[in-house]
Amino acid sequence: MTHVSSLYLHVPFCKHLCNYCDFYKKQYDPASNQLEDFHQFLNQSWDAHENLLKDHGMKWSPLESIYLGGGTPSLWGEAGAKFMQSWLQDKLSLAQDCEFTMEVDPGTWKPEMIQSWRNIGLNRISIGTQSLDPVFLKIMDRVHSLEETHELLIYCQKEQLNFSLDFLLGIPFSKEKNRDIKNELDQLLQYGPKHISLYILNARSKYPFIDALPDDEYIREEYLFVSEYLQSKGFKHYEVSNFALPGFESRHNIKYWRGESVTALGPTGTGLLNISKKSGVRYKWKVSRAEFETENLGPDEIKLEHIYLSLRTSHGWKPDSLTPQLEGIFEKWVERELGFFEKGTMRLKPSGFVILDSLMDELFKEKLA
Ligand SMILES: C[S@@+](CC[C@H](N)C(=O)[O-])C[C@H]1O[C@@H](n2cnc3c(N)ncnc32)[C@H](O)[C@@H]1O
Ligand code: SF4
Known part of the structure; x- marks a missing residue:
């Protein structure tokens, strides 16, 4: 349980x-x-x-x-x-x-x-x-x-x-x-x-x-x-x-940022049940009736969310494996003074935080994440 x-x-x-x-x-x-x-x-x-x-x-x-x-x-x-x-x-x-x-x-x-x-x-x-x-x-x-x-x-x-x-x-x-x-x-x-x-x-x-x-x-x-x-x-x-x-x-x-379970109640309230490292359920309450819609999250969704949420925080993201392409992207971010890459962890600076969405696009366009 x-x-x-x-x-x-x-x-x-x-x-x-x-x-x-x-x-x-x-x-x-x-x-x-x-x-x-x-x-x-x-x-x-x-x-x-x-x-x-x-x-x-x-x-x-x-x-x-x-x-x-x-x-x-x-x-x-x-x-x-x-x-x-x-x-x-x-x-x-x-x-x-x-x-x-x-x-x-x-x-x-x-x-x-x-x-x-x-x-x-x-x-x-x-x-x-x-x-x-x-x-x-x-x-x-x-x-x-x-x-x-x-x-x-x-x-x-x-x-x-x-x-x-x-x-x-x-x-x-x-x-x-x-x-x-x-x-x-x-x-x-x-x-x-x-x-x-x-x-x-x-x-x-x-x-x-x-x-x-x-x-x-x-x-x-x-x-x-x-x-x-x-x-x-x-x-x-x-x-x-x-x-x-x-x-x-x-x-x-x-x-939330750690991807832990957070329950929700009330119209449009959105909760997450973290079932395992590779699966979860997101649910969102309807506004007119006390009912919710659910979305099952699989390993890919959980991984993408983990990357996005980790990069949002000062703890940064430590990928399980560092491919040469991913290393190349991180190097470019460091050159552009958007963050630090130390001990296998990418941490964004405020200059990176403020353009986080475009950095995520860079990652996903190259299918690196
Ligand atoms: C639910 S409201 C806070 C409580 C209360 N309703 C109030 O406005 O004082 C949460 C916060 O979301 C922010 N917010 C609301 N709409 C926004 C928008 N379109 N863009 C950025 N921030 C927004 C506001 O700063 C607001 O304080
Ligand atoms: S409309 Fe939005 S920002 Fe204004 S008081 Fe309500 S929740 Fe707060």
């Missing part, structure tokens, strides 16, 4: 639907039955999920990580804490040092709400900061104010609550309006974050400011600047989009 000890739970509603965001969510309407429907969805999912685990010889062990993502988990509020408490009594348990994270939108929190979750084990929040400049918050269609962000940061600092910040690059008009990234980071660093997630805006063709996005070179420079600056402040750039002070890496996400 194999054990699973990590859970992602997708909370599918938001106060406002930001125009750049592709995550699955619906407009939150407190007057509707949304919360009851969500609870029903989760309760109905539970049995199907138990059967899935059983079918693959898997069983829960106390959770080492739980991640409430969205959408906007902070909107689930005290009702959510009550719901989760009943699950923690009946269905799940937390390991003693479980990393329990909730994504919080600065416009949808109250101290009592966070306290109700802390009472049942929450010990980390991930704040959707995006930018500390009101001009760029507005451009990003965020409806919370900068004051609300600062209030939340002051609360975390006062309460000694571990928190991570989301910070966006590639914001439209950044060049024209002289976005001062260093100033924004300095403001954030004052609050003593231990973890920062750095995202480059990913825009679809229908995005209203599609023609005002900065060019690739500008974004590359922003990314490399942030990486260097945060490293100078003691952060480790430990994954393409993530920085942490030593010991504060996201334990939940590390499990």
Whole structure:
């Protein structure tokens, strides 16, 4: 019997639907039955999920990580804490040092709400900061104010609550309006974050400011600047989009990058059951019914995913065998100053992280991986 000890739970509603965001969510309407429907969805999912685990010889062990993502988990509020408490009594348990994270939108929190979750084990929040400049918050269609962000940061600092910040690059008009990234980071660093997630805006063709996005070179420079600056402040750039002070890496996400089993619940929540080194099952919850679709992963899929996920992290990728062609590609990456190749392991530098997708294309075009 194999054990699973990590859970992602997708909370599918938001106060406002930001125009750049592709995550699955619906407009939150407190007057509707949304919360009851969500609870029903989760309760109905539970049995199907138990059967899935059983079918693959898997069983829960106390959770080492739980991640409430969205959408906007902070909107689930005290009702959510009550719901989760009943699950923690009946269905799940937390390991003693479980990393329990909730994504919080600065416009949808109250101290009592966070306290109700802390009472049942929450010990980390991930704040959707995006930018500390009101001009760029507005451009990003965020409806919370900068004051609300600062209030939340002051609360975390006062309460000694571990928190991570989301910070966006590639914001439209950044060049024209002289976005001062260093100033924004300095403001954030004052609050003593231990973890920062750095995202480059990913825009679809229908995005209203599609023609005002900065060019690739500008974004590359922003990314490399942030990486260097945060490293100078003691952060480790430990994954393409993530920085942490030593010991504060996201334990939940590390499990994904290592290809370990991470279960998921909630509409569009996607889980992975790692059955063996050569096989796995990915499942994704539907949005309308508490049912999921599965995808069986064979040795080739597992290997490709392992390469991609390993190269994303500062640990890098150590191929089982190093063919002359693969060695040739690695040498070129080193010459282009995109990474290091030492003791059979290829580790990318930030200059490689920022073009990871094109490096993966180089590998797969040559069928080297
Ligand atoms: C689920 S949201 C965080 C919680 C909350 N909903 C909020 O926005 O404050 C997760 C993060 O994804 C990032 N994100 C959303 N859409 C994105 C996009 N199109 N490109 C890059 N990052 C995106 C945002 O930085 C956001 O903070
Ligand atoms: S609040 Fe967060 S999840 Fe909701 S639309 Fe905005 S970025 Fe997306």
